[in-house]
Amino acid sequence: MKTSQRIQKMGEPALLKYYPLVSEAQKKGKKVYFLNIGQPDIKTPAGFLDSVNCIDQEVLSYQAPEGIIELRQAACDYYRRLGLHYDVGDLFVTNGGSEALLFTFIGICNAGDEILTAEPLYSIYKEMAAATDVNLVGFKTYAEDGFALPAAAVIEAAITPRTKALLMTNPGNPTGKVFSREEIEVMVKLAIKHNLYLISDEVYREFVYDSQDYLSPAQYDELAQHFILIDSISKRYSACGARIGFIVSKNKTLMNQLKKLVQMRLSVSTIDQIGAVSLLKLDGDFFDGVLKEYTCRREIVYAALQEIPGVICKEPRGAFYFMAKLPIKEASHFIEWLITDFDYQGETVLLSPANDFYLNPQDGADEVRIAYVLNGEDMKKSMEVLKHGLAAYEKAFPEQCK
Numbered sequence: 001m002k003t004s005q006r007i008q009k010m011g012e013p014a015l016l017k018y019y020p021l022v023s024e025a026q027k028k029g030k031k032v033y034f035l036n037i038g039q040p041d042i043k044t045p046a047g048f049l050d051s052v053n054c055i056d057q058e059v060l061s062y063q064a065p066e067g068i069i070e071l072r073q074a075a076c077d078y079y080r081r082l083g084l085h086y087d088v089g090d091l092f093v094t095n096g097g098s099e100a101l102l103f104t105f106i107g108i109c110n111a112g113d114e115i116l117t118a119e120p121l122y123s124i125y126k127e128m129a130a131a132t133d134v135n136l137v138g139f140k141t142y143a144e145d146g147f148a149l150p151a152a153a154v155i156e157a158a159i160t161p162r163t164k165a166l167l168m169t170n171p172g173n174p175t176g177k178v179f180s181r182e183e184i185e186v187m188v189k190l191a192i193k194h195n196l197y198l199i200s201d202e203v204y205r206e207f208v209y210d211s212q213d214y215l216s217p218a219q220y221d222e223l224a225q226h227f228i229l230i231d232s233i234s235k236r237y238s239a240c241g242a243r244i245g246f247i248v249s250k251n252k253t254l255m256n257q258l259k260k261l262v263q264m265r266l267s268v269s270t271i272d273q274i275g276a277v278s279l280l281k282l283d284g285d286f287f288d289g290v291l292k293e294y295t296c297r298r299e300i301v302y303a304a305l306q307e308i309p310g311v312i313c314k315e316p317r318g319a320f321y322f323m324a325k326l327p328i329k330e331a332s333h334f335i336e337w338l339i340t341d342f343d344y345q346g347e348t349v350l351l352s353p354a355n356d357f358y359l360n361p362q363d364g365a366d367e368v369r370i371a372y373v374l375n376g377e378d379m380k381k382s383m384e385v386l387k388h389g390l391a392a393y394e395k396a397f398p399e400q401c402k
Contacts (some may be wrong), residue, residue: 003349006130006133007130007131010125010127010130010131011126011130013029013123013124013127013356018036018335018336018339018350020338020377021336021339021340022350024340025339025340025348028201029155029346030343030347031346031347031348032347032348032349032350033347033348033349033350033373033374033382033385034350034373034374034383035349035350035351035352035371035373035374035382036350036351036352036357036369036371037352037371037373038173038235038240038319038320038321038371039240039371039373040235040238040240041044041238041373041374041375042238042290042293043238044237044238044239044242045237045238045278045279046091047279047282047288048237048239048242048275048276048278048279048282049275050278051240051274051275051277051278052271052274052275053232055271055274056071057270060270060271061270062266062267063267063268063270063273065092065259065262065263065265065266065267067091067092067093067263067268067273068270068273068274068277069088069379070273070274070277070336071093071244071274071276071277071280072088072093073088073249074111074276074277074280074281075091075093075231075246075280076090076091077280077281078280079248082205082214082216083219084216084218084219086248086250086255088147089255090241090247090248090249090255091248091254092174092246092247092250092258092259092262093244093245093246093268093273094244094245094246094247094262094264094268095243095244095265095268096232096234096243096244096245097201097203097230097231097232097234097239097245097246097268098128098245099199099231099243099245099265100231100232100245100246100247101124101126101128101199101206102131102132103247103258104199104228104230104247105128105129105132105134105259106132107254107257107258107261108164108165108197108228108254109132109133109164109165111133111134112133112135112162113134113135113162113164113373114134114136114137114160114162114163114164115129115134115135115136115137115138115162115163115164115165115166115167115199116138116155116159116163116165116167117136117137117139117157117166117167117168117169118138118139118140118141118149118168118294119138119139119141119171119357119358119359119363120146120147120174120175120323120354120357120358120364121167121169121357121358121359122169122173122174122201122357123174123356123357125167126359135162136359137158137160138358138359139154139158140154140363141175141177143312143313143314143323143324143367144314145314146177146314146356147172147175147177147314148177149179149183149187149325152186152189152190155186155187155190156190158196159190159196160193163194163196164196164197165196165197165198165199165228166187166190166191166196166197166199167199168187168198168199168200168201169200169201169315170184170200170201170202170216170318171204171207171208171317171318171319172202172204172207172318172319173203173204173319173321174321174323174352174354174357174369175319175321175323176316176317176318176319176320176321176322176323177199177316177317177318178208178317178318179215180346181215184215184216184217187217188217188223190224191223191226191227192222192226195226195270196226196272197226197227197228198217198223198225198226198227198228199230200216200217200218200228200229200230201230202216202230202231202244203231203232203234203235203236204235204236204318204319204320205231205236205292206236206287206290207235207291207294207296207318207320208291208318209291209294209295209316209317209318209370210317212317212337216229221226224249224250224251225251226251227249227250227251228247228248228249228251228254228278229245229246229247229249230245230246230247230248231245231246231247232245232246233245233276233279233280235320236283236287237279237281238275238290239275239279239287242275242276243268243269243272244268244272244273244276257380273386289290294320294372294375295330296376297320297372297373297375297376297379298316298372300372300376300379300380300383301322301370301372301379301383302315302322304380304383304384304386304387305322305324305383307387308386308390309325309327310326310327310390310402311325311327312324312325313325313386320371320372321369321370321371321372322369322370323354323357323367323368323369324367324368324369325366325367326366326368326369326390327366327390327394327402328366328393328394328398328401328402329365329366329401329402330365330366330389330400330402331351331353331355331364331368332353332355332365332399333356333400334368334389334390334393334400335350335351335353335368337393337396337397338350338351338389338393341396342389342392343385344370344384344385344388344389347381347385347386348381348385349382349386349387349389351368351369351370351386352368352369352370352371353365353368353369354367354368354369355367357369366402
């Protein structure tokens with residue numbers, strides 16, 4: 001029996017494929033520092049579990065497909081504190097940001113239509129595109145200049161009659177890039193000029209460093225009918241296991257059509273929705289503490305990478321990732337070797353190969369993504385392991401090094 005061409009085009013995310021090797025290494029007593037995936041170790045706020053434990057329902061029934069009104073109102077209040085004004089009718093609750101993206105791709109594109117985005121990109125975008133017969137078209141950004149957007153003319157040259165949307169991730173995964181006002185205005189103007197949707201994935205909104213102001217395309221009133229906001233509580237509140245996301249737009253025609261998709265899947269988990277209400281009511285004190293912790297981790301990683309010969313990276317200004325260019329030819333081989341054949345004092349690290357974050361798997365072959373999601377002491381130890389690992393790899397495989 002055959003499977004669909006659609007699913008055959010989908011790939012397995014590289015950030016997960018090394019786990020069988022990791023399991024074998026752990027059986028042998030090797031400690032592994034997981035820097036491959038954006039799973040925060042900050043404690044989920046107690047209010048979430050308190051709300052869940054206090055549920056007084058004899059039957060966990062279906063909820064409204066759009067999401068419970070308490071959560072949608074709490075989300076509107078949260079956005080209002082950011083200076084963004086949405087009504088409950090402007091947003092749907094989804095099973096995480098991933099479902100919000102999936103519904104967006106389905107809702108705005110026909111088979112063969114294009115969505116234009118910067119590379120490196122969040123690797124799951126590729127699988128979303130494959131599953132929906134959408135063609136992702138990329139324009140390159142580079143580690144050497146902090147993954148700044150190219151000139152507007154470069155982006156505009158990639159727009160074709162099949163282009164339906166521009167997609168931006170701000171702050172960026174995997175790059176940690178935070179778009180400047182000038183860069184955002186380039187995307188806003190192009191969306192309006194070419195009558196495109198502008199999709200902004202802002203799940204790392206609170207992770208912005210160096211006293212920068214938060215800026216979203218949502219703040220441009222002239223963009224309202226073109227704009228789609230993708231959001232999630234996962235990273236912001238260290239609640240990845242609570243699959244709560246949002247798709248938000250003031251385009252009533254679009255939202256009325258997307259309602260068919262939320263109705264199709266019936267409803268999002270009642271329990272997770274009730275817990276999420278408490279999270280969206282948290283004030284700035286919670287984020288201040290989280291941001292301070294991640295700032296320290298970022299400094300630890302950046303200082304360590306600067307001391308390793310041949311490593312190229314800029315200090316990211318958002319999210320909790322580094323994209324670093326290593327003095328090797330194939331990061332995927334290096335990552336696997338670290339797990340299977342190397343340890344430093346009984347410890348090793350798991351990284352993400354950066355070529356998974358490009359449309360062409362040959363691109364980014366010498367780059368890795370490092371997620372600084374462990375406590376400061378563990379980040380120091382993991383960077384020490386990485387330093388010794390690179391030195392040992394260069395001796396073992398000189399032909400694989402630059």
